[in-house]
Amino acid sequence: MNPIRKQRIYALVAIVVASIVAIYLVISALSKNLNLFYSPTELVNSELSSETLIRAGGMVREGSIKRSKNSLNVEFIVTDFNSDLIINYSGILPDLFTENAGVVVQGYLIEDGTFKAIEVLAKHDENYMPPEVAKLMEKAE
Amino acid sequence: MIPEVGHILLITSLVLSLFGGLGPFILKKELPTKKIALVMFLLVLGAFIALIYSFLIDDFSVAYVAQNSNINLPTYYKFAATWGAHEGSLLLWILSMNIWLVGFIIFDKNKNKYFSDIVFGVSSLVIFSFLLFTIFTSNPFDRILPITPLNGADLNPSLQDIAFTVHPPFLYFGYSGLLLPFAISISAMLSGQSNQEWASSSRPWTLMACSFLTVGIGLGSWWAYYELGWGGWWFWDPVENAAFVPWLLSVALIHSLLVTEKRNLFINWSLLLSIFAFAASLLGTFLVRSGILTSVHAFALDPERGLFLLGIFSFFVLGGLGVYAFKNTIKSQNSFYSLNSKEFGVLLNNVLLVILAASILFGTIYPLIYEAYTNGKQISVGAPYFEFIIFPFAILLGLVQGVALYLSWGTTKSFNFITKLTLESFSVFFLTLLLLFILFENLIATSFFIIFIFSWLIAGSILVNLRFNSLSTYVEFINRRIGVLLSHLGVAILVLGVGVVSSYSYERELILGPGEGIKFQEKEVELLGISNSMGSNYISKKANIRVSTNKGGFDLISEKRTYIPSGQVTTEAGIEAGIFRDFYVSIGDNLEGDSWSFKLQTKAFIRWIWLGALLITLGSFISSIKLLRKQA
Numbered sequence: 001m002n003p004i005r006k007q008r009i010y011a012l013v014a015i016v017v018a019s020i021v022a023i024y025l026v027i028s029a030l031s032k033n034l035n036l037f038y039s040p041t042e043l044v045n046s047e048l049s050s051e052t053l054i055r056a057g058g059m060v061r062e063g064s065i066k067r068s069k070n071s072l073n074v075e076f077i078v079t080d081f082n083s084d085l086i087i088n089y090s091g092i093l094p095d096l097f098t099e100n101a102g103v104v105v106q107g108y109l110i111e112d113g114t115f116k117a118i119e120v121l122a123k124h125d126e127n128y129m130p131p132e133v134a135k136l137m138e139k140a141e
Numbered sequence: 142m143i144p145e146v147g148h149i150l151l152i153t154s155l156v157l158s159l160f161g162g163l164g165p166f167i168l169k170k171e172l173p174t175k176k177i178a179l180v181m182f183l184l185v186l187g188a189f190i191a192l193i194y195s196f197l198i199d200d201f202s203v204a205y206v207a208q209n210s211n212i213n214l215p216t217y218y219k220f221a222a223t224w225g226a227h228e229g230s231l232l233l234w235i236l237s238m239n240i241w242l243v244g245f246i247i248f249d250k251n252k253n254k255y256f257s258d259i260v261f262g263v264s265s266l267v268i269f270s271f272l273l274f275t276i277f278t279s280n281p282f283d284r285i286l287p288i289t290p291l292n293g294a295d296l297n298p299s300l301q302d303i304a305f306t307v308h309p310p311f312l313y314f315g316y317s318g319l320l321l322p323f324a325i326s327i328s329a330m331l332s333g334q335s336n337q338e339w340a341s342s343s344r345p346w347t348l349m350a351c352s353f354l355t356v357g358i359g360l361g362s363w364w365a366y367y368e369l370g371w372g373g374w375w376f377w378d379p380v381e382n383a384a385f386v387p388w389l390l391s392v393a394l395i396h397s398l399l400v401t402e403k404r405n406l407f408i409n410w411s412l413l414l415s416i417f418a419f420a421a422s423l424l425g426t427f428l429v430r431s432g433i434l435t436s437v438h439a440f441a442l443d444p445e446r447g448l449f450l451l452g453i454f455s456f457f458v459l460g461g462l463g464v465y466a467f468k469n470t471i472k473s474q475n476s477f478y479s480l481n482s483k484e485f486g487v488l489l490n491n492v493l494l495v496i497l498a499a500s501i502l503f504g505t506i507y508p509l510i511y512e513a514y515t516n517g518k519q520i521s522v523g524a525p526y527f528e529f530i531i532f533p534f535a536i537l538l539g540l541v542q543g544v545a546l547y548l549s550w551g552t553t554k555s556f557n558f559i560t561k562l563t564l565e566s567f568s569v570f571f572l573t574l575l576l577l578f579i580l581f582e583n584l585i586a587t588s589f590f591i592i593f594i595f596s597w598l599i600a601g602s603i604l605v606n607l608r609f610n611s612l613s614t615y616v617e618f619i620n621r622r623i624g625v626l627l628s629h630l631g632v633a634i635l636v637l638g639v640g641v642v643s644s645y646s647y648e649r650e651l652i653l654g655p656g657e658g659i660k661f662q663e664k665e666v667e668l669l670g671i672s673n674s675m676g677s678n679y680i681s682k683k684a685n686i687r688v689s690t691n692k693g694g695f696d697l698i699s700e701k702r703t704y705i706p707s708g709q710v711t712t713e714a715g716i717e718a719g720i721f722r723d724f725y726v727s728i729g730d731n732l733e734g735d736s737w738s739f740k741l742q743t744k745a746f747i748r749w750i751w752l753g754a755l756l757i758t759l760g761s762f763i764s765s766i767k768l769l770r771k772q773a
Contacts, residue, residue: 010480014492022496025530026503033526034511037519055521069733072650091650092729092738095710132519 035106037132040078040085048109056085056115057104057133065099078103078115080136089117102133144203147191148282154184155276158269165262171254174261178246181268182239189236192281193223202289205229205281211295211706213678221306222296227430227446228281230309234426235271237310237317238264241346245321250772251334251342259328260321267320270453278446298679298704298711304364312357312384316422318350319387322394323419326412327461333470340402340411341772347398347415348624348765351391352758358384359754367714372725372742374642374750377524382505383425386498390418393494395761396487404550405476406484410491412471416461421498423454428505481556483548489541497534501527539594539636542629543601562600569596573637580721581645581745591640598633602626624767628760635753638746645722645745650729654736661741664724665689669696671735679704684728684737686715699728699739723747 037055038046048054061084064077072091077084087105097103097120107117161177192205196219201207209222209229224233242264251257275281299305322343329339361381366374375381394414401411427450478484504522511520543566547558573592578584603626619626647662658667669685681702688694697715704711717724722745729738 004477007478010485011488014489018492018496021533022500022530025533026500029526029529030504030507030522033523033529034520035523037521055519067730067732070652072652072729072738092727092740095712135517135519 037104039080039136040083041080043085043109043115044083044113046109050108050110053106053108055104055106055132056087056109057102058085058136059133060097060099060101060103062099078105080139086114087117088114089120091120093120104132143191143194144200144282144284147188147195148276148280150184150188150191151272151276151280151282154181154188155269155272157181157184158265158272162262162266162269165255165258172258172261174258175246177265178239178243178261181265182236182243185232185236185239188282189223189232192229192232193220195282196220196223199293201291201293202284202286203281204283204285207285207290207293209296210293211678212292213705214293214296214301215677218296218301218306222300224309224313225296225300228275228279230313231271231275231279231430232281233310234313234317235268235275237314238268238271238320240314241318241321241350242268245346248345248769248772249342251338253332253334253338256328256332256334256339256342259331260324263324263327264320267324267457270456274446274449274453278449292706295678295704295707298702298707298709299368301678301704302364302368304360305368308357308360308364310357311353311360315350315352315354315357316384316387316425318346318353319391319419319422321346321350322391322398322415323457323461326415327464330412330464330469330471336401336405336408336471340398341768343411343415344395344398344402345765345768345772347391347394347418348761348768351388351395352761352765354384354388354391355754355761356758358388359751359758362754363751366747367716368711371727371740372648372714372744374747377527379505380425380429382501382527383428386502386505387418387421387425389494389498389501390414390421393491393498394418396490400484400487404478404484406478407488407491408471409465412465412469413462414491414495416458416465417495419461420454420458421502423450423457424502427451427454477551479552481548481553483545483550483553486541486545486548490538490545493534493538493541497531497538500530500534504530535636536590536594539598539632542632543594543597546601546625546629562597565600566593566596569599577641577645585644588640588644591636595633595637595640598629598636602629602633624760624762624764626760627763628757631753631756631758631760633753634749634756638749638751638753641746642744642750646743646747648740648742650738650740652732652736652738654734662743663690665694666726666741668737668739671737676702681713682728682731684715684726684739686726686739688717688724688726695724697724697726699726701728701731718748720748721746 035053035055037057040056040058043056056078058078058080061077061079066075068074074089074093076087078087079085089105104121105115105117106119106121107115110116157177158181161172161174161181164172195203195206196210197216199206199210199212199219201210205226205228209225210219214222222229224230242261245260245264246257249257249260325339325343325346328334358381361384362374365376366372394411397407397411397414400407427447430446430450504526507522508520512518544559544562547553547562570593573596574584574589577592649661651659653659653668655668655670658665660666665688667687667689669687672683672685674681674683679702681700684699686697686699688697695717697717699715700713702711702713703709712727712729714725714727716726722743725742725744727740729740731737
């Protein structure tokens with residue numbers, strides 16, 4: 001086989017092998033790390049397993065934030081103006097978390113219909129609305 | 142008055158850039174490109190200064206100033222607010238492109254005038270399209286008339302910070318620097334340069350762009366670490382990925398251009414990669430500024446801007462590919478290389494970097510694809526996806542990099558170095574483990590793999606010289622290859638930082654009242670008290686925290702600031718920085734009386750991440766300067 005052709009085959013083999021590995025990695029990583037976004041309305045009577053990591057979001061209902069006095073537990077309600085979702089979280093909330101502001105939480109839907117958040121997502125601009133929440137608000141109007 | 146002057150300067154430069162852009166293609170004669178480029182640069186610089194001026198004198202009749210500044214903003218931040226949001230940062234971007242173009246025209250020593258005219262023409266067209274975009278969709282000089290606000294809304298408080306003010310200029314300069322390799326690639330195809338010539342024209346600029354991208358990304362990471370308040374250094378946010386993907390491609394391009402110049406190989410690949418790297422930088426701009434992805438970097442949502450940018454992106458990328466397909470006058474050549482050559486090493490480097498970049502890009506835009514195909518169902522791709530993908534690629538890249546500097550062009554005659562390299566790597570490996578054990582009194586097995594890669598890289602980048610027999614040849618070798626060695630050493634340091642910080646970091650969230658204490662990581666942490674204080678445009682609650690160990694101690698202050706007038710709250714972390722470990726405390730929420738929640742963290746070796754980035758920056762900068770001087 002002539003050396004140039006051999007050389008091309010090396011290059012091709014390298015590319016093909018690396019691509020196959022990458023595609024395998026991408027597919028297996030995607031299957032584990034996709035978090036679907038749900039609105040509070042979609043989560044009412046939902047059949048979701050409490051083991052599936054999901055995202056939910058909406059506006060934080062005014063006057064709904066209840067902090068524990070001696071632990072980091074906090075409870076609040078997120079609404080899309082059709083339905084409410086009770087969120088439980090334990091930890092420090094982001095600075096931009098306030099009443100009547102858009103919020104996205106990541107966590108699990110518990111059997112009793114409440115949401116156990118493991119992460120409350122912060123945006124570093126007060127005027128910024130997460131696109132998911134912005135779309136919900138558009139629908140609500 | 143001044144804003145109108147700025148606006149007119151922009152429009153003048155728009156016209157001039159269109160002329161400069163079309164001239165080389167239509168007139169077919171030599172143009173005074175140096176003069177045009179300088180004038181264009183001065184016009185944009187003038188506009189930029191007009192905008193700075195409007196900020197400094199608090200001209201709130203200018204909408205952009207009113208949205209991003211305030212009378213009480215400290216003067217330095219008024220200045221930096223110029224690039225604090227979309228319109229101004231776009232202007233800064235255009236200014237950077239002009240600086241690159243002027244730099245190219247002054248320093249490039251390519252003999253062929255037609256070649257450099259086309260580079261000038263392509264660059265001017267890109268500048269033209271960005272000016273058009275700015276003037277029509279994002280004019281920073283738009284006025285609010287006749288009812289002018291008395292005061293502005295303020296600069297986003299998270300951005301009122303020194304690192305932030307320097308992070309965007311470096312980043313944009315890096316981003317926009319990818320314009321030159323693109324323009325050079327197009328011009329090379331049209332003017333039929335020899336590969337040696339165009340590749341040697343392109344290399345210093347690609348290195349320089351990469352250098353600025355690296356420092357820009359590094360500063361951003363550092364800023365996020367202390368300013369966003371929660372001690373992370375990389376979040377896999379779409380905007381971070383939008384900078385990381387072009388960075389990966391620019392690194393790949395640096396290596397492939399080297400082979401093209403020295404060995405007359407990978408020619409088509411280098412031409413295409415130049416286009417892709419620039420495309421990635423444009424795509425990044427589009428993703429960030431159209432607001433279609435969920436990101437912490439909040440530029441306002443505006444579909445019109447998104448469409449316009451998509452248009453610019455398609456025009457130049459398709460145009461570039463069109464030139465490649467139909468107008469490519471570059472002759473492809475072949476010279477032989479074997480599996481154990483430096484060429485093959487670079488080939489692996491490129492395949493790995495480009496596929497990694499593609500996978501990251503895919504994960505970044507997958508939410509959009511998913512939404513389009515499922516009728517609006519929304520998803521997010523989490524950080525675990527990216528970590529899962531990058532890990533094997535980083536390992537493979539590390540293994541290749543470790544041997545790369547030992548390999549010769551064509552074919553490597555002797556593989557005796559493998560024994561030495563292995564020996565050296567294991568020595569470094571055990572020394573590092575020893576150091577970690579002394580520092581932290583435990584060894585975490587999950588970090589071994591990455592520490593070995595670090596050792597392999599160290600052995601492959603600086604200990605490479607152990608094969609020299611005398612000190613003077615060693616010094617001479619280091620001197621000659623200082624840029625290469627520094628940047629490869631930087632990768633090693635960065636890898637160690639990432640590996641150690643991800644396994645030797647601890648955190649705890651808890652509640653403390655004044656006078657209360659807790660033991661965390663062998664340290665006594667006590668909240669001395671909470672005090673009120675005032676800054677020029679904020680009020681704050683300061684938590685004074687004493688950390689003591691049996692060897693001494695230190696005090697830290699973490700602040701909760703409330704900015705006036707926006708009312709936005711930010712957290713300022715208290716950090717005791719150390720080469721081997723940072724102690725990090727941030728104040729959380731107020732619970733009852735003066736009881737607050739706190740987050741305590743220790744971050745081992747986190748400084749090494751930025752030190753590594755700094756070395757890569759320096760190394761590529763030095764290499765670039767050396768190449769430019771060699772050409773002169």
